[in-house]
Amino acid sequence: MDPVIQHTILIGMAGLVCGALLALVSHYFAVHEDPTVEALTAALPGINCGGCGYAGCAAYAKAVATENIGLDLCKPGGAETVAKMAAITGRTASAREREVAVVLCNGSRERARQAALYNGVADCAAADLVAGGGKSCRFGCLGFGSCARVCPTGAIEIADSLAVVHPELCIGCGKCTGACPRKLIKLVPESRSIHVLCINRDRGPDVKKVCDVGCIGCTLCSKACNNEGIKMDGFLAVVDYTVPLNSPEIATKCPTKAIAVRPGVKKEAAA
Amino acid sequence: MTAIRAPFRIRGGVHPHDSKSATSALPVETAAVPPRLLVSASQHLGAPSKPVVKKGDAVLRGQVIAEASGYVSSAVHAPTSGTVKSVTSMLTATARHAFVVEIEPDGQDKWVEPLHPMADWTSAAPRDLVNRIAAAGIVGMGGAGFPTQVKLSPPPGKSIDTVIINGAECEPFLTADHRLMLEQSDAVWLGARIIRHILGASRLFVGIEDNKPDAIAAMEKAMAGADGETGVIILKSRYPQGAEKQLIRSVTGREVPSGGLPMDVGAVVENVATAAAVAAAVTRGVPLTERVITITGECVKNPRNLLARVGTPISWLIEQCGGLTGSVGKVISGGPMMGVALPDLDVGANKTTSGVLAISRESARQFGSEPCIACGRCVIACPSGLLPCTLSEHIEAEQFDDAERISVLDCIECGACAFECPARRPLVQHMRQGKQTVLTRRRAREAAARGKEERK
Amino acid sequence: MSAPEKTALAVSSSPHAHSGASVRGIMMDVLVAMIPAGIAAFMFFGWNAIRLILVCSATSVLAEWATRRIMKREAAIDDLSAVVTGVLLAFNLPPSLPSWMAAVGAFAAVVIAKQVYGGLGYNVFNPALVGRTVLLISFPVAMTTWTMPSLYCAGMDAVTTATPLGAWKTAWSAGAAPEGFFAAFPLSGLVTGNRPGCLGETSAIALGLGAIYLLLRRCIYWHAPAGFFGAVAVISASLYALDPARNLPPAYHLLSGGLFLGAFFMATDMVTTPVTRSGQLIFGLGCGLLTMVIRRWGGYPEGVSFSILIMNSLTPLINRATRPRVFGTRSKLA
């Protein structure tokens, strides 16, 4: 026989033996995987931000496939992802409005007072443990950027010892809300543009002592909107994000300029 | 019975210069009542007390102004008679905010009502004694401020056989406990016996570091002829000898299990000042409204040991010592190793404030940001057997799971590591950050697990 | 909050006291500890010693300064670590090495072994040893050309010779016992340093003095050197007992080569050795074992530098394995 043919048969035989062996093993060691999980994982954005409360996109996909979890938990994915996932699972779901983070403090280095010189770790959680990093206001932003460090999209900028979210970059995963030791960061519907940038619950005079732009509880804003949209909670004005608030001029009412108008990504009307 | 050397030594530890000579020979002087008292409603570990007075109320000394708001909580009493000026959230001597009752003394210093002295405590039921202690608002006066009545009520199943009175005072500079043992050794001893009686313990020791021979002698004298297994235990002067777990090990050889409490090894530790307060509360019916505070440091003109009312502003205390001199860098509430740097001096002293320390800008420890050079000195210094250098690197890199794996939660924040660190790394701050983050994450994990359970 | 704030107070985490130790202080102690060996080097090898020490430390400092500048990071030469690296490297070089080669070694030590990792504290390998090894591999002839020591610089004409370990190994690879070995290298010469070898490694007595200083200053602990010497002593004694003709007596293994320099000054380098004392002991034992393996069976006559470098690479694993028992736990394997 021609050696070439002989060798071809030889290698072919070897290949056949190996293939058979593999087939046998794969039969006995087969692992069953749910195809929907894979499809769902593919439908998710895959940035593993953890904003849904699960350890990454795959984990959320698995939860959706097996535990009847809501389809609208993926914030970065938005409506598109919800639609895709609904198609895969055959369930119906509607997307929530996309949310973006906002830092409820406007007390930068010039506007808020510093009680003492802080010397230590440049991290908010660490500084908060040491006399609040020397910052007079016990509610305010420490400005060491712990939130910026966890942000997967780099949407948080630290300017003048104050964290500011760039809403156009924010994907609403909410990682920063957990990173802030002072719980200053809140997720709000992206269409909203009016925010009370202060969470200081002390009385007006005490707020005045520590910060120029804090909420002093004067109630002018809540009165201006008839308690709709902005409500008083003790000595603090709080925006009610469930109620529409369309009057940017309300910001001008605030004597300390604690209310900010920040154009949202989408127009209010689109919400 | 004679004083004996502690059978065990602490692991690791450091030997800072003790700097106690400025005040160790000065008798405790009673400070006048200041024109304004700032009494915190959160002077203890656990749930903050609930203020029960409001602006304009007249209060008498010993009147409850904030009551305990849970099992691990403690009452707060008016330190003198006067008028409540305000009840607001303010900075306290722990450099944290809490509700503070501001009192303007009327100068009468009138006690609230007939007090109830107890003539014969030896036949009293332990439960009654514990209630008296709870009513007197006594907390651990060594620094942590754990409510004493909780410590004295071990849950069923835990039997306490050893009571240790902590007179180690291993923090440099502080001499409050030292002077108390010298001047009120009988009160300390009385309180110690009351505590032993409450717990039904057989053994009662007073642990004192060997750099205070006069205190050892005074306590021995007070304890002469005592019954049962009692004695002064002379401890080797080494920081942190006075840390609770380390003290228990030095005296009994038992190690409190990781994550456990002293009662898990049948021991209870109380500070000497706490013992004296217990004696006063039981035999005289007096609530805790004053304590000995050492005001010292290179920037205090005339360092003193003062018996001051709880709530006395730190700034006023310093004034009583001639004020500050030189370039003040830092004012610390407590000792230099575990004390808290104060951003503001207008804060009231707490029941746990054992000292006020003003140090110059030159000696105020500056933390650097140099990398770890792995010298291993922190490992040798750590009394808990941790690797502070590695932990700090993990925490700096935000690898909290790794930090948890190598036992960051076992850190007692004594500061021995940072004291030794040649790179001046802020090790203790890293540990505190790490501990807090690990605990927060653990709670979040548990909450998530519970949530999952519920969904199922 | 109404305090008149005359001066802003500082707030920082406890502790507020410090021992006063600093990285610079430690490096200073190491430099002081190297003075006796430096004097010995000058006595036995004359101006060559000064030349190499100066070239190496100057290049190290310059390289450190330049790289920090290029990396746009804070200059760190005032911590003196570059000087220590330079002097240690010089101690590890044969006296006749050309200056430019020494400079190459110092550059490799500071830039490749240290600054590329981010500087002092981040390096994995001992910089001086990396410098030496790079030179040994790159310039094998120059790095193994030894000169006879001449006390007090008498007779500056360098006589090429061999180190004790080199002579022993060369002879045995040729298959015969070296003639007159013990007459050529009396033990007294090994103790004082009057023998051929690297600049700073020859004088056991001077290195010992420096080591005592470092031990007293708590800059080094006894564990790593003890392990190193112990392992070398035990292994060499066993080998000698098995075959006295073929193996050097233990005293020669302990006193010749770079063992004193390595054990006291490089196996104790803080950054690249374990942080626990038990780990340091293991580190030393491993160094001793590897040194003896390379000396006895390897191609190189001397294995101290290689063994320390290899153990450097094992340091993270040793650290992991020798974590102390945490207070209140039963076993460290918890």
Place this chain on the structure above:
Amino acid sequence: MTELVLLVVGAVLVNNFVLHRFLGICPFLGVSRDIPTALGMSAAVVFVVTCAAAVTWPLQYFVLERFGAGYLQTIAFILVIATFVQLVELVLKKAAPALHRGLGIYLPLITTNCAVLGVTVLSIKKGLNFVESIFFALGAALGFGLALLIFTGMRERIARAYPPRAFQGTAIALVTAGLLSLAFMGFAGLVKL
């Protein structure tokens, strides 16, 4: 017996496949993130390499050479190695899913791993007998495992290092690997083969 020990020692220390022959660099750099994964990878390599040697040796001498098909060595060897890797993967996926996930893409990559092919080809080239070739493969795999383990330890440390930007990531890992290989040159001449 002594020769077998020397063979193993030589393959582990002197002619270490990673540090001296620079084979298997891909998993060396890829799977050195944490110690459990590195150990798993090492175990997988030990298994695959040893089995590959055990199968390729008879394949070479009893099949390929008998039929005069020695020129097909590379193809035949890759076939056998690929089969074994698939086998290991299937088993791991079932028996140790966590390890399987940890190894990720690197397990299938052993298929085309030059270290495995290198070992088998080298042992034929050296003219080793069957037992020798198995020990040689074992030594080579252990050497790979040793290097991987050491490197993983260092990797965890250099992960916290602060190199200049240009050196961050793989660059600093390669520098470290180079220095490690420099250190291992000390073993040169230890075993003369």
